[in-house]
Amino acid sequence: MxxxxxxxxxxxxxxxxxxxxxxxxxxxxxxxxxxxxxxxxxxxxxxxxxxxxxxxxxxxxxxxxxxxxxxxxxxxxxxxxxxxxxxxxxxxxxxxxxxxxxxxxxxxxxxxxxxxxxxxxxxxxxxxNCTTILMAVALWPLHQHQPIKRVVVSTYQSASGAGARAMEEVKQQARAILAGKEPETHIFPYPLAFNLFPHNTPLNEQGYCEEEMKMVNETRKIFNAPDFSLTATCVRVPVLRAHSEAINLEFNEPFSPSQAKSILSQAPGVKVVEDWQANYFPMPVDATGKDEVLVGRIRQDISHPCGLELWLCGDQIRKGxxxxxxxxxxxxxx
Amino acid sequence: MxxxxxxxxxxxxxxxxxxxxxxxxxxxxxxxxxxxxxxxxxxxxxxxxxxxxxxxxxxxxxxxxxxxxxxxxxxxxxxxxxxxxxxxxxxxxxxxxxxxxxxxxxxxxxxxxxxxxxxxxxxxxxxxNCTTILMAVALWPLHQHQPIKRVVVSTYQSASGAGARAMEEVKQQARAILAGKEPETHIFPYPLAFNLFPHNTPLNEQGYCEEEMKMVNETRKIFNAPDFSLTATCVRVPVLRAHSEAINLEFNEPFSPSQAKSILSQAPGVKVVEDWQANYFPMPVDATGKDEVLVGRIRQDISHPCGLELWLCGDQIRKGxxxxxxxxxxxxxx
The missing domain is CATH 3.40.50.720 (NAD(P)-binding Rossmann-like Domain)
Known part of the structure; x- marks a missing residue:
């Protein structure tokens, strides 16, 4: 070139x-x-x-x-x-x-x-895949510091994941519902406005949908970690263009939230957004149009001594x- | 009486x-x-x-x-x-x-x-608490069969959790956004229409909000299991009146999804909703007005040999x- x-x-x-x-x-x-x-x-x-x-x-x-x-x-x-x-x-x-x-x-x-x-x-x-990119950007710096043993992730995926017409469909559905009419579905199998549903990609024999298996398999390939252990529940929510993810991480040793925050604060492509006083954390509207993956609510998992919880939002169309x-x-x- | x-x-x-x-x-x-x-x-x-x-x-x-x-x-x-x-x-x-x-x-x-x-x-x-009730109804019959070792739950909570005026606020916000105007916030701290945010109840020193600690402490009391191990991420979503929960369960022994389904199918207050062919599972709109907690997507957790995933929706105002x-x-x- x-x-x-x-x-x-x-x-x-x-x-x-x-x-x-x-x-x-x-x-x-x-x-x-x-x-x-x-x-x-x-x-x-x-x-x-x-x-x-x-x-x-x-x-x-x-x-x-x-x-x-x-x-x-x-x-x-x-x-x-x-x-x-x-x-x-x-x-x-x-x-x-x-x-x-x-x-x-x-x-x-x-x-x-x-x-x-x-x-x-x-x-x-x-x-x-969009959900994989957003998660990978946030998890990689932690994984470098201490290998992640297992991930349990639940997603909150915006309409844009199904394209521009899907975003328009959600708006039209919302208009219909607010006017007391039945929402129409063309792109999505079920109404998404004021509703949500498990991601409607094909299911495999184990009951995981394609979107979930993308998170598993693509993360393994990107991290070059063929045994990387991850389970996902992918859900479409009536948000327009930023995805959110609730991520539970398990390590072999305790990983302090303050250290995780310090690592993520310096990580490329990540912006730590946490105002504990104001109860302000990443939201889709704030992630929209942003290059960075917004990460917050970094806390010790009280159910597991080597567990860490975090929450992220990222623009699905942009960084995703x-x-x-x-x-x-x-x-x-x- | x-x-x-x-x-x-x-x-x-x-x-x-x-x-x-x-x-x-x-x-x-x-x-x-x-x-x-x-x-x-x-x-x-x-x-x-x-x-x-x-x-x-x-x-x-x-x-x-x-x-x-x-x-x-x-x-x-x-x-x-x-x-x-x-x-x-x-x-x-x-x-x-x-x-x-x-x-x-x-x-x-x-x-x-x-x-x-x-x-x-x-x-x-x-x-x-609403999220606790919905979860307890679904988990108790499984816990009776084999004690649950740990729960990782992410919630998708409707506006009704903050009352009737909150439901109205979300609709008003949606109307404003669809008309190209700024949404107003009175009940909620941030716009909820076409957005979502971590549950806005006060945070404790460990970074868990009140809603999450209700799930932990109330489940322990209801199950009479003072050491019951649970971590939660509670999130408000722009849905009107049914809550959803993505629940990851860890047991000491493998728990087959077919057995879990069989147990839940006979459990009081639960309705198993799973059409794997049609990719149809519990949705807030279907749970609205229903007495039962709708449970589906019961699957083996591929990240853990003794893990089980399930998904539920329940009417927050009704059973919740x-x-x-x-x-x-x-x-x-x-």
């Missing part, structure tokens, strides 16, 4: 694509040419990049000719089809879908955790997807 | 009081006289009971003369002041506040768990408060 890059955003009009576009501009990523790719439905629209209006093109097999870097966020099936073509055309693909994440030859990267893994790519680098992808791109061009 | 009872509802116009009134009627509680008591703010209103319109009276020291049974749901400070007066006047008080719960001489009762405790009252019987109180009253008159 040269000092300035021909970049394509695949899925440019989606929630994550839009954010990637914004981040490439605000972070001054060295772009010499920018191609906005989407399905036929969005082709013909225009989007702003550094004051310039760019057309959204319908993606085709030839879209990647001459492109150095593809930031893909168009779903697993499209990535499966197009990422290999982009690689054949000479591009590096940073893929936000789950299509390649668990393939052994594909690095799965959280820049704060395993930036070195990005170097060993064979054309595709996978961006982890778009920002992490752009940070991977930055690693490549460094 | 005779075969028909002079009953007073203290806090009759609140979210819980309203539900108690409805339950006394629908469950045909043997009422010979019903007194609706509230603060001066609500005095003069009328409420329906079995087709009859009853006045709401302002509570005074003399309100309990001749009353057999007081169902109190008017907050801790009012209970602290008035419950002893009601007892002096000869009434039995079933108190929904936290004022007396941990006093050794006051029984703390979940009828499905420790009905016998109700017999040993000295005038006051305490109704446990009013129904449990009325069930205690039914124990007394049996």
């Amino acid at each position: 040269s000092n300035s890059y021909k970049v394509a955003i695949l899925g440019a009009t989606g929630a994550v694509g839009t954010e990637i576009l914004e981040l490439l501009a605000s972070r001054n990523f060295p772009v010499s040419q920018l191609k906005l790719l989407a399905s036929g439905r969005s082709a013909g629209k225009t989007m702003e990049f550094k004051g310039e209006s760019l057309p959204v093109e319908m993606v085709s097999d030839r879209s990647f000719d001459g492109i150095d870097l593809v930031l893909a966020s168009a779903g697993g099936s499209i990535s499966k089809e197009l990422a290999p073509k982009a690689v054949s055309a000479g591009a590096v693909v940073i893929d936000n879908s789950s299509a390649f994440r668990m393939q052994p030859q594909v690095p799965l990267v959280v820049p704060e955790v395993n930036p070195e893994a990005a170097r060993n790519h064979q054309g595709i680098i996978a961006n982890p 997807a778009a920002l992490n992808a752009v940070q991977i791109a930055e690693l490549l061009v460094k | 005779s075969n028909s009872y002079k009953v007073a509802i203290l806090g009759a116009t609140g979210a819980v009081g309203t539900e108690i009134l409805e339950l006394l009627a629908s469950r045909n509680f043997p009422v010979s006289q019903l007194k609706l008591l509230a603060s001066g703010r609500s005095a003069g209103k009328t409420m329906e009971f079995k087709g009859e319109s009853l006045p709401v009276e302002m509570v005074s020291d003399r309100s309990f003369d001749g009353i057999d049974l007081v169902l109190a749901s008017a907050g801790g400070s009012i209970s602290k002041e008035l419950a002893p007066k009601a007892v002096s006047a000869g009434a039995v008080v079933i108190d929904n506040s936290s004022a007396f719960r941990m006093q050794p001489q006051v029984p703390l009762v979940v009828p499905e768990v420790n009905p016998e405790a109700a017999r040993n009252h000295q005038g006051i019987i305490a109704n446990p 408060a009013a129904l449990n109180a009325v069930q205690i009253a039914e124990l007394l008159v049996k």
